[in-house]
Amino acid sequence: MFSLRSRRGTSTCYKRMAALFLRRLTLQAIKTENNCIARCLEKHFLQKTAPAQLSVTVSVPRLPSLIHAKAFSVAEDAQDKKNKKKKTETALTSTGRKISERIIQVFDEKGNDLGSMHRADVIKLVDKRDLKLVKRNACTEPPVYQLMTGLQIHEERMRLREQDKAKPKTRPTLTKELTFSSNIGQHDLDTKSKQIQQWIEKNYQVQITIKKGKNVEDPENKMEAIFNQILQTMPGIATFSSKPQAVKGGRAVMCVLRHLSTKEENMYREAQKTQKGDILNKENRNDRPPDVLHQ
Known part of the structure; x- marks a missing residue:
């Protein structure tokens, strides 16, 4: 019996030692x-x-909460660095004395090519002339730098800013949809035409769908005539982006209207001037007295 107790005590001791070690x-x-x-x-x-499943005699300390690291993507990180580098280069920032390349091509403040130079010689030249060094093209081999004054950098930045403002800002073309019956009354058609014109002036495309009315005696070209009537209310503003075509198995006709481009607007104005000039010339010819033949 003593042996059995001794064995149990030894087993308990081993368990406690194992728990302490763990x-x-x-x-x-x-x-x-x-x-x-x-x-x-x-x-x-x-x-x-x-x-x-844990033993009652084993006291395991609670592990601290895991710290969640911010997930990142190698491709996104590289793209961000590339965009930052491109923005820095296009911003005409002075590199100072930090030239990463060993050999670079240098232009002076007047645009004269000084040839390829070691960066140590370039730094001495910058200090000697009291100028700033700006990276102009990093894609060439060797990369191109230019010596510039502070005033030149400011003027160049202003010029680039004006160029960015002058660039047309493209935005996705939004489309409005309008559907009505070919039996629409004239008053309702005028109201819808005004709504379409407001959308066109805001540079929306307008998709118009006209369903055939219940009157079987309507001519086949009635819906096309309605499209042309709508377009005639917006001279010099809108035109067909997609001409009328049958849809829904011939039960309806659809077209898309858009705003005139700048080129089309100029052509329309020129045509209007020419037409107006022809009318004036015709009126002047009609106002002239008939020629009398003197014998």
Whole structure:
């Protein structure tokens, strides 16, 4: 009986020693953040080991909450660096004495090519002339730099800013849709034409669908005539982006109207001037007295 108690006591001692060793090992793993043992223990205690399976005599310290690192993408990070680099280069920023390339091609402040130079010689030249060094083209081999004064950099920045403002800002073309019957009354058609004109003036495209009315005696070209009537209310403003065509198995006709381009507006104005000039010339000819033949 004494032997049995001794064996039980030895087993309990081993369990306590194992628990103490496991506790020390866990604390050591927590202190070392990037240790492989810490990752294994975290995975073991947080994912696999259920609380009910742990021994009552073993007191396992609670692991601290995991710190969630910000996810990142190598491609996005490289793209951001590329965009920042491009923005910096186009902003005409002085590089100072930090020249990453060993050999560079240098232009002076007057635009004269000084040839390829070592960066140490370029730095001496910058200090001697009291100028600033600006990277102009990093895609060539060797890359191109230019010596510039502070006033030249300011003027060049202003010129580039004006160029950016002058560039047309494109935006996606939005489309409005309008559907009505071919039996529409004239008053309602005038109201819809005004709405279409407002959309066109805001540079929307307008998709118009006209359904055939219940009256079977309507001529086939009635819906096309309605489209032309709508377009005639907006001279010099709108035109067909998509001409009338049958849809829904011939039960309706659809077209798309858009705003005139700048070129089309200029052509329309020129045509109007020419037409007006022809009318004036014709009126002047009609106002002249008939020629009388003197014998």
